[in-house]
Structure formats: structure tokens, C-alpha cells
Amino acid sequence: MTASQRPSKPTRFGGAMIIAGTAIGAGMLANPTATSGVWFIGSLLLLLYVWFCMYISGLMLLEATLHFPQGASFHTVVNALLGPRWNLITGVAVAFVLYSLTYAYIFVGGGLTQNTLVAASGWLFEQPLQPSRQLSSVVFLLVLATSVWISTKVVDRFATILIGGMLTSFFLSVGSLVPTVTPSVLLNLDVQEQQSYWPYLWAALPVCLASFGYHGNVPSLVSYYNKQAQPVARSILWGSLLALAIYLLWQLAVQGNLPRAEFAPVIAADGDVAVLLQALSAYITTDNIAGILSAFAYMAIASSFLGVTLGLFDYLRDVFNFSDTASGRFKTALLTFMPPLLACLVFPTGFVKVMGYVGLMAAIWAVLVPALLVRASRKRFAQADYQVFGGTTMIAFIVVFAVAAFVAQVLLLLQLLPMFKG
Numbered sequence: 001m002t003a004s005q006r007p008s009k010p011t012r013f014g015g016a017m018i019i020a021g022t023a024i025g026a027g028m029l030a031n032p033t034a035t036s037g038v039w040f041i042g043s044l045l046l047l048l049y050v051w052f053c054m055y056i057s058g059l060m061l062l063e064a065t066l067h068f069p070q071g072a073s074f075h076t077v078v079n080a081l082l083g084p085r086w087n088l089i090t091g092v093a094v095a096f097v098l099y100s101l102t103y104a105y106i107f108v109g110g111g112l113t114q115n116t117l118v119a120a121s122g123w124l125f126e127q128p129l130q131p132s133r134q135l136s137s138v139v140f141l142l143v144l145a146t147s148v149w150i151s152t153k154v155v156d157r158f159a160t161i162l163i164g165g166m167l168t169s170f171f172l173s174v175g176s177l178v179p180t181v182t183p184s185v186l187l188n189l190d191v192q193e194q195q196s197y198w199p200y201l202w203a204a205l206p207v208c209l210a211s212f213g214y215h216g217n218v219p220s221l222v223s224y225y226n227k228q229a230q231p232v233a234r235s236i237l238w239g240s241l242l243a244l245a246i247y248l249l250w251q252l253a254v255q256g257n258l259p260r261a262e263f264a265p266v267i268a269a270d271g272d273v274a275v276l277l278q279a280l281s282a283y284i285t286t287d288n289i290a291g292i293l294s295a296f297a298y299m300a301i302a303s304s305f306l307g308v309t310l311g312l313f314d315y316l317r318d319v320f321n322f323s324d325t326a327s328g329r330f331k332t333a334l335l336t337f338m339p340p341l342l343a344c345l346v347f348p349t350g351f352v353k354v355m356g357y358v359g360l361m362a363a364i365w366a367v368l369v370p371a372l373l374v375r376a377s378r379k380r381f382a383q384a385d386y387q388v389f390g391g392t393t394m395i396a397f398i399v400v401f402a403v404a405a406f407v408a409q410v411l412l413l414l415q416l417l418p419m420f421k422g
Contacts, residue, residue: 014156015221015231019239021159022214022307024166024246024300025105030270031247032254034207035202036263037420040186040255044248046201046208051244053401054212057370058236059388060398061218061259062229064373067381073219073318076371081376086369091319093365095195098216098312100358103340105305107348109144110137112298134345144302148309149333152224155306162303170224170246173289174253180284180390181256188260195260199418206359210238211247214310215344215366223314227387257284264422360409368402371395 035043065077074094079087114136121129131139147154184190218232225231258266258280268274277286277293313336320327320335374388375395388394411417 007113010153010224011156011160012231012234013238014153015225015235016237016239016242017160017163018152018156018221018241018307019214019235019257021163021166021303022217022311023240023243023304025101025304025308028211028247028300030207031211032251033263033266033270033276035204035251036255036260036267036422037418038204039188039260040251042197042201043056043204043251043255046204047211047244047247047251050205050208051212051240053367053398054209054215055236055240056388056390056394057367057398057402058215058218058240059233060374060395061215061369062222062232063384063388064238064276064370064377065219065222066227066229066386067377067384070223071314071318071324072222073315074216074365074369075315075319077219077373077400079088081373081380082369084371090365090369093100093361093369094216094315095312097213097358097361097365098308098315099340101213101308102305102312102337103343103411105301106137106141106340106344107268109140109298109301109305110134110344112294113140115294116298117205128291133348137344138341139339140302144305145309145333145337148306148336150315151327152310155310156224159303159306162299162306166245166296166299166303169292169299170250173292173296174249176289177253177280177284178249178351181252183256185259186252186256188258191261202408203412203419205405206363206412209405210362212243212306213362213366214239215370216315217307219318220310220314229301233386254280259283259405261422263420267420267422293384296411309336332381357409357413360391360413361407363402363405363409367398367405371398371402 031043031047035046038046064081065072065126068080072092075087078090082090110133114131114133117131117136117139118128144158147158188195199366214236218236220234221232254276258276260283262279265277266279277290280286313332316322316329316335317324317332320332323330373393378384378387390397408417
């Protein structure tokens, strides 16, 4: 076999790009709004805490998955270690979260694709094209879904390109915001009356949890790296750290320029980027970064779509035991992409109302279940080449985090938590 005929090895940083790309989605732009109640110092501490817990839960999922054949996903691992009841609960949670996110990304990505096609055609033709939102959503889906259908390697390459463009656009936009950060605004020092921060911590917790939701990719990476623990562990570490660094820089750029008391219109608009830029324009010039931020949001949504659907794709292939051939992957692709696409075309807005439950389900399958899996796997498999540090204390630490996030989301949905209004 010649060098050109040998299959190329997975790249060292490709897995990290998949993890980072999945985590850094459209929800990133909601972080400054969701944490405006606790403000910068509170959000800094909260994001560090949530990152650590989600990082450890990802490693726990890695440890449990390594005990099973290559290609095994949540379905096989949970069923073997926790039994059919937990497998049903996990299956519902995984499917609900990943299908909901896929729907949301198709909907938002379709809108951005529509705007991009109109703008691009305006440069090429005297009469710009006017594609419908539905057609634009299909175009967005087909381009990205094809790479997921082909292989994880293609997703690796595509995600790397998107992350590169995303980082470039992010630093170009943030680079013009960071120099104008004012310490008095960042630390909320100019306000005379007594301010409260910590009562709003619980409302921000589920949003921060969702910001590190990459766990659907862990079984995919275990298979991608041929069950080698260290490359997957490094991917989780560096990918999640990259997401954390971007979140913290964005918090600094926004909360260091827009006073806490001026967040009311942004909160009312659920963190809409256009409203955020309009609010910022009263304090700094934002005309030069609006287009760059739009490009960043587009690439962030596309990279998250790739990561989320890759996890859903591998989960469904495991559940239905489809082969890893072209025909088997095509069947899996139909199950992965057709339901959310049809929902987006038929119910383009109604389904968004259930997105509040995504954090609730994510607390179960991305935090609680990995901790329970590790506890069960260590009882069944006494010898393990890879084991997460911390022993039973770390398992208990993650379980407490899962319960806290779950309860916070329930109280949030019941409107029993104090909400910062600006």
C-alpha cells in the first residue's frame, strides 16, 4: 500500500474543533443577557464552575464508553450499565435535546442563509434573488447534512474551517470592543443604590449548562479515535477550554461596555444580537462590527449544527443498528434530518416554545447519567486503562451539580425564580 492509499489518521486537533464547534452555538450570544443579573464577576465564577462540571461529566462518559465495542453510543452503554428503564429516560432526553437543537439551528440557519443569498445576489444581479425562508432552510440543511452523512472525518475538516472563520470574525469584532471596556461599567461601580446579584445565579445556571453541551459527540469521538482515551480526553479539554475562553472574552466585551441597568431591552428581546448592538451603540460605535458579528453567528450556528447532528446521527445508528455503509448511513441520515426539517417547514415558530425544556433534559443525560454510568462501570469493570480522577467524591460532586441544574430549570419554567429585568 502506497502512502497515498493509506487512510489518513484523525487530526490531533480535529476532535477539539468538533467539541468547541458544538458548544459555541447561537446560545453563546445569550450568555451576557442570561448572566446580566449576576454581572461580570458572578458570571466569571459561574462559567468556571459549570465548565469544570461539564468537563468532568464528559470525561466520565468517555470512561464508561471505552468498555464497549467501537461504535457504541448512549443506547448501548446506558442499557448495559443502568438497565432498560434508565435507557428509556436517557433515550427520550437525548432525542429531545438533539432534535430540538437541530430544529432550532435549521430555523435560525435558514434565516441567515436567506439574508446571505439576498445580499450576495444583490452584488451579482441587478434584481436580487428573493428565496423563501423554507427554501433557505433546505439549502442550509443539505450542505451541512451531507458532510455528516459522509463521515466524522468530513465533519472534522468542515468544523475546523468553520471554527477558523468563527475565531477570526469573533476576534475582529471583540477586538474593537475590548479596548473600550470601562472598569466602572464592568464592575458596576457607578450605581449608587444597593445592588443584588446572587439571587439571579440560579436563573443563569441552566443557560450556562447548555453553553457546554457537547456530550453527544463523546461516543462519536471514541469511535473516531479508535477507542484511544487520551486523544478524546485532550479533545474534550481543549475544545471546552476554547469555548470557555470565547465566552469569557464575550462577557468582558459586552458587560464592560453596556451598563447593567441598560440591559432591559436586550432581556426583553431574549438576547437578540441586533437589539444588543443597538443598545451598545449608545455607548460605542457598532456600525463596523455588525456585519462581522453576523458572520460569526452564522459560522457558530453552522459548526454547532454539525456537532449536534453528528451526535444524534451516531446515537440513532446505534439504536437502530444500521450498518456503517453508504446505505446504512443514508437511512440514519433520513432519521436524523427529516423530522426536524419537516417540523421547521410545517411549524416554523411553534416548536421554539419547548426549547425551555432543553436545559432540563440536558441536566439528565449530559450530567447525571455520565456520573451514574461511571459508578456502575467501576463496579462491573474492576480493571480499566482509563479512569477519571476524584473517585466517589467527584461522582457525588457531579450528581449535586446535575440536581441543582435540574431544580433550577424546573423553578425557572414555573416562574418561581427571581429574574433580572434590567
